Amino acid sequence: MPQKSKIAIFWLDNLIWVIVALFFLVNVFITPYFFSVNNIINIFYHSAIMSMLVLAEGIILILGKMDLSLEGILVFAPGVTMIMATKLIPGGLNPGLCIVLTLVMGGLLGLFNGYCVTRVGINPFLQTLSLNIMLRGFILFLLPFSIHPLSEIYTFAGKARLFDGLFPVAIPLVILIFAVFQFMMKYTTFGRKFMATGGNPRASFISGINTDRIIIMGFIISGVLAAFAGLLAAGKQDSISNAMGQNLLMVAFAGAILGGTSLDGGKGTIIGMFGGAILLAMITNSLNLLGVNVSLVYATEGALIFLAILLDRVKVRVKNNILQQNKMKEVLEHKKNMAVLPGE
């Protein structure tokens, strides 16, 4: 393939970082207070919850499935855990145990999704949609009022700050998680099987990969990540309310797709998802700083989802175009050679 097409494809694959850089530069000039250490830390801090959801959604999209229940898991897992700790169990629970319980609950809900999708054969869209509505309904019933003071340990991930209250721990935590996932996808046998299953489930199955197990694992991981996002959210507001995580799900989709994950499965990188989450946070941040009405900010997020999907299509088309043209050149050359041969 010519060098030129190679470069074009490289930029298309890493489009998200181009957009992040451009958007950052524009905002440095047009948005007041945007380019300050405090604000940049702020952007990262606010992106923490969203980025966990983007990651959770992204790995499910890599598998070629989708998960609409992340929002429900985000509120249900910490909510039910804290109800147990504060109301059901006399004497309460150790806060460390609460954290574990929250994550386990997320994993179990993911397992339920994964089991129904693979073994029972329910369409993932319908399966996770129904679970989401169920969870939201349960939590509205169980948790009419917020649970207010939470233990310091339980809120550590979401609230604690290092360096005299300057730097939230959530930021290095999230970056660490992304790094672990990046390593896992690239350098472990599980990651390889994961990408293969997403790329072509039928071929992976025939190659002897237990694809059902991989998909179930994917849903479990995604559930744990959503529960962790819930932990961050609870920490950030120092309470658990039934409104946590509302309207985040679709934006998480947008982040994953902006980050280069394809709805067809098999394509997507962990770093790209991180970029997608950062871009989302940056846009919200700059709109807030510019004093745009809250409802309009929400509408902008909607427009972003549309843009993300459009971008995905355009990207695929442009890329296929480049590849097709290269292939055509090859064939024509081949034909020319064939035409020369018999004459000689």
Place this chain on the structure above:
Amino acid sequence: MENNILQLKNISKVYPGTIALENVNLSVRKGEVHGIIGKNGAGKSTLVSIIAGVISPTGGDIIIGNKTFKTLSRNNARDQLISIVTQEPQVIKECTIAENLFMPDYASSGFFINWDRIKSQAQSIISQAGLHMDAGMNAGDLSISEQQLLLVIKACYVEKSQIIILDEVSASLTQDDENLLYEIIQKRKSEGCTILYISHRTDELLNVCDRVTVIRDGNAVTTKDCATLSKVELSHLIVGDGYTSASETAGLPEAGEKTEEVILRVNNLTKYGQYEDISFCLKKGEILGFAGLRGSGRTEIFKGIVGIDPADDGSITINNETKKLTSPVEAFQSRILYLPEDRDKEGLINCLSVRENLTLNILPRISRNTIIKPAKEKDYVTRFIELLNIKTASPEQTVDELSGGNKQKVVVGKIMAAEPLVCILDEPTRGVDIAAKEGILSIIKTTMRKSSSVIITSPGIEDLIEVCDRILVLYQGRIVAEFAAEEFDEKVIYHAQQEERKVANAAEIQNRDFLA
């Protein structure tokens, strides 16, 4: 020449890496039944798809009546009254027979569809054709054979086409329905229609057609009158003279590699409706070929052995251990690997790199504690790229960007890397160019058999003759013949593939001979 209704001039079709058709010339007279015959992969289906406007040719002219086309779209072809019935029946299962018949041109009064009229018309057409179906039934409730007939009727009676293409239609028909098909063809012919009849069964073709064109390796070899042609002559034309006797090549496999130790024994494997009572054994280091026409059950049997579509009955014995594999995961653990015939859908992860595809089956071997060692991985990958001579810009190139032959080599490499006990290769040379084909076959013959026993099928019998120690012949889901290396003869095996059919139609053939 003036009564030629359809002419093809220098039609070519080039795919990346392969040439499906090369300067094919064909002229079809008005009102004849014109047969097209050739081996699997000779280019028959490509040719008729071009005529029907399903795919467009890379070069050449299509002349219909007195109009010349460079390329046809499906709608163009419809306007020229060309219909095609494909090999696999394509009915819309949720719709009624009547709807299927009239789609997309419903009888309507103004904007509204007149359902009563459609149904009564459909019913009369069906009975006119001599069938017994209720036009209000869902098409999905018909058997495959009936679905196929329905489409034939649609092409013949509803679309009122001048040129009707029947692409290996009889492959999915039962014996009774087949006779009905012949009746319909005769009727349409007497009404002045032209029919292109594709098949790879010689006796059938000689029965049905007036003239026949033989396609071999993408070239139209010759066109002959059926009345003056015998079955044996036709077989010779199809196979060609390149491989008259295979004795020279058959001796080639080094006898030392093969031992008497039985690695795999298949006992009475049965899946009702697909294959029955399949029993054979595979010795260590042996290459065993399966010959059979499409639909003879080759792929189904393989998928039954490795547990992709587990068999209903029977078992397999691997190294004296009797098992029943119910999923490819178990087959993988028993070290039996399957190379699927459809490499894009079942063989490759197209969006991953050559490296990731090649090492998919050997992940435990290139990793420690589930963490992959890049250096070890690189070793394996470079070794297999060299061994198989895979032409790729780098190991990181996505498989999608390779040519067909190189893609196929990646699949072969993926399976070889795992050094399985038994390799089951379903058409490893399908859709690849000559050079790649030779490369793959020689790798199987030399390197692969050192570590594994091999079961193989191929679109062409000559490939099997080249590599195999033994060939089993399948017909309609049963093993009907067995040939040892010294008995290999392409024509004999080609006949054997159609053996039972010959017996069934013996009476008709005699009748023909008598008339001739």
